[in-house]
Amino acid sequence: MMQFPVSLKRLVPGSMASNRSAFIVAAMIATTVLSGCQTMKTLQTHVSGGTYNTFDGKLIESAEDRITDPVEVTPFTTLLDQFNVEQDGQEIGFNVRNRMETERAEALKELSARDLELRELQFNSIQELSGEGAKALTSYIYSIVSRLIEQWPHERPEISVAIIRSDNYSASMSANGILRLNTSVLLNADDEDEVAAIIAHELAHALLQHHNADDQQAIEDKSIIVASQFAAGWLAGNSDSAATQNAAKALMISGFGMYRINNSILYPGWKRHQEDEADLLAVDLLFRAGYDWERMTTVLERLDSEQKRVQAEKIAREQEIEKSKKQLGEYTNLSDVLNVGLTNVGKDLSGMFDGLSDDHAPASERLLETKLYIQREYMDGDFPPEADTASLQKVVWEGPGFSAIKKSVYGERARILAERGDLEEALDLALKSLDGPTDTDPVARRIAYLARKEQGQKAKALLNLELAHQDPQAGMEIFKLLRDEYAERGRWDDALQTWHDALLKFPEQITAAIYFPERISLLARAGRKSETIDSLKQCQGLNISAYVSALCEEAAKPITSPDTPSETNSNSETAEKEGAPSVNWQSPS
Numbered sequence: 252m253m254q255f256p257v258s259l260k261r262l263v264p265g266s267m268a269s270n271r272s273a274f275i276v277a278a279m280i281a282t283t284v285l286s287g288c289q290t291m292k293t294l295q296t297h298v299s300g301g302t303y304n305t306f307d308g309k310l311i312e313s314a315e316d317r318i319t320d321p322v323e324v325t326p327f328t329t330l331l332d333q334f335n336v337e338q339d340g341q342e343i344g345f346n347v348r349n350r351m352e353t354e355r356a357e358a359l360k361e362l363s364a365r366d367l368e369l370r371e372l373q374f375n376s377i378q379e380l381s382g383e384g385a386k387a388l389t390s391y392i393y394s395i396v397s398r399l400i401e402q403w404p405h406e407r408p409e410i411s412v413a414i415i416r417s418d419n420y421s422a423s424m425s426a427n428g429i430l431r432l433n434t435s436v437l438l439n440a441d442d443e444d445e446v447a448a449i450i451a452h453e454l455a456h457a458l459l460q461h462h463n464a465d466d467q468q469a470i471e472d473k474s475i476i477v478a479s480q481f482a483a484g485w486l487a488g489n490s491d492s493a494a495t496q497n498a499a500k501a502l503m504i505s506g507f508g509m510y511r512i513n514n515s516i517l518y519p520g521w522k523r524h525q526e527d528e529a530d531l532l533a534v535d536l537l538f539r540a541g542y543d544w545e546r547m548t549t550v551l552e553r554l555d556s557e558q559k560r561v562q563a564e565k566i567a568r569e570q571e572i573e574k575s576k577k578q579l580g581e582y583t584n585l586s587d588v589l590n591v592g593l594t595n596v597g598k599d600l601s602g603m604f605d606g607l608s609d610d611h612a613p614a615s616e617r618l619l620e621t622k623l624y625i626q627r628e629y630m631d632g633d634f635p636p637e638a639d640t641a642s643l644q645k646v647v648w649e650g651p652g653f654s655a656i657k658k659s660v661y662g663e664r665a666r667i668l669a670e671r672g673d674l675e676e677a678l679d680l681a682l683k684s685l686d687g688p689t690d691t692d693p694v695a696r697r698i699a700y701l702a703r704k705e706q707g708q709k710a711k712a713l714l715n716l717e718l719a720h721q722d723p724q725a726g727m728e729i730f731k732l733l734r735d736e737y738a739e740r741g742r743w744d745d746a747l748q749t750w751h752d753a754l755l756k757f758p759e760q761i762t763a764a765i766y767f768p769e770r771i772s773l774l775a776r777a778g779r780k781s782e783t784i785d786s787l788k789q790c791q792g793l794n795i796s797a798y799v800s801a802l803c804e805e806a807a808k809p810i811t812s813p814d815t816p817s818e819t820n821s822n823s824e825t826a827e828k829e830g831a832p833s834v835n836w837q838s839p840s
Contacts, residue, residue: 378724382658384653767793775810
C-alpha cells in the first residue's frame, strides 16, 4: 500500500512527463469528472420532487431497475487499490479486491462474515442477547423476516438476525446481510405490525442492495483525492516556479475540498434517496405480507421523537463537556487537572456518542414522503388489516423471551446509571439482571466490579471481572480491566495470560501495534529482562512503523534504561517465571 508523502514533488516516482503517467492522470481525472456528474444526477432527482414522484405505480413493481450491482474488479479499481488515502486520520474509500469473497475467506481463516461482524461488536462491548430466551426472540424475528421477504419477486439475499441489547429505538442492516434489531424496538412496539415495519425498512436496504451503492460512492470519493494528488504531483514535479508549486498545492487542497462537498452537501441527498426508497418499498412489502402498511408512519413518528431526544441529549452532553473544559483552566496544579477536570471530560466523552449517531435522513421528512405515497397508492378504498398484538405480547412479555428482555432492561438501565456515577443504584439493578451467582453477563459484572471497587471490596471487584472475562460476549474493555487489575496486584502471569486471551479472541482487531507495547510493558514492569528484550526485538523486527517501535522502546525502559529501576514482583515470583504466554505473530489465533 502506498501512503502519499507531504512533498508534492515526491508524490509519484519518476518523471510525470512520461506518456504512461500522463495517461494514468488523465484517466483518473476523467473518471472523477464522470463521478461528479453521476452524483449531480442523483441530487437533481432528489431536489426535483419526492422519490415517489420519480416512478409510476408501486415501487416494488419497478424495483428491479433500482437494484445496484456489486462493485467488480476492473483495471481502474485495481489501480486505485494501490493507494491508501487518508483524510483527518480516516481512510477514504476502500480497496475493491478486499471485498472479494475468496480473499475474505482466506484472510478470515474461513470465518463467516456474520461471525466476524459479531466479533467486532463484542470487541466494542456491544452485546447481543444470548441464552434460551434470546433464541425464542430471534426465532420470532426470523418468522417476520421470512413472511416479508417471500413477497420479493427478485433474487432474495440471505438474512441473519442479531438482537442487540440497547435502549435506542433503531435497527440496521449490514453489508453482510445481518439485521441488527435493538431490544428497544421490541419494548416500545405496540404490535407485531410495527416491528414488521422496522424490519421491512431494513430488508429493503438489502433487497435494493444499497450497500453496493455505498461502495460505488466510496470509489468516487477515493478517485477524487487520488486524481487531484496525482495531478498536483505532475505539476510540482515538472516545474520549480513558485506559481506552479502554489497551483499544485491548490489542486491538492481542491481535491479534499471536493471530497468534503461531496460528503457534506451532495452525498447526504443521495443517502436520503436511499432512505426514501427503503420506506416506500417497506410499505409495499407490508401490504403484500398482510401487515398494516400504515404502521410505517407509526415507526417514522417514533423515530422523529427519538431523533429529537437524541439531539437534545447530544447538546446537553456537549454543554457538559464544554463546562468541564472550562474547569481545566481554573486549575494550575497538574494533579488537580488530571483528577478533577480530565476525569469529568473522559466520563462525558465515553458515553457521548453511544448510540447517538444516526445515518438516516430526518424522520419528519421521510414521514411526509411516506404519507404522500400511501395516499397515492393505498387510499383507494382498501383498509389495512387489524394489527396483531397477541403474537408480540406472547413472545416478548409472556413467553420464553421475557427472561432475555428482563436482563436487557435491567442491564441497560444499570449501565446508564453507572455512566452517570450512580453506582449504588446501578449495582442494585445489575444484580437483579443476573441469573444467579455464576452468571457471567459482562454488562452486569462490569458494573458490579466498579461498585465493589469504589466500596473498597477489592476481592469481590476482581471476582466480578474474572466472571465477566469468561462470558462469550466479553468485550475488549473487560480484558483490559482484568489485565490491569492483575498487574496492580503483581500477578504478572495472569496479566500476560489475560492479554494473550484477548489476542486469541480478537485477532483481527488487536494488531501487533496494539499487542506488543502492552505486552512489553507488562514484562518490563515484572522485571523479566530476557522476555522483555525478546519481545522488543520481535516488535522491531516486524517493521510496523517508527511510531510503534518507539512505543515498544518506551514500554521496555524499566528494563533497558539504567536510570529506571525495575519493578519487583509483589508476589515474589521468579523474574523469569516459566509458563507465561508467548506469541507467534504469524499465527496468533
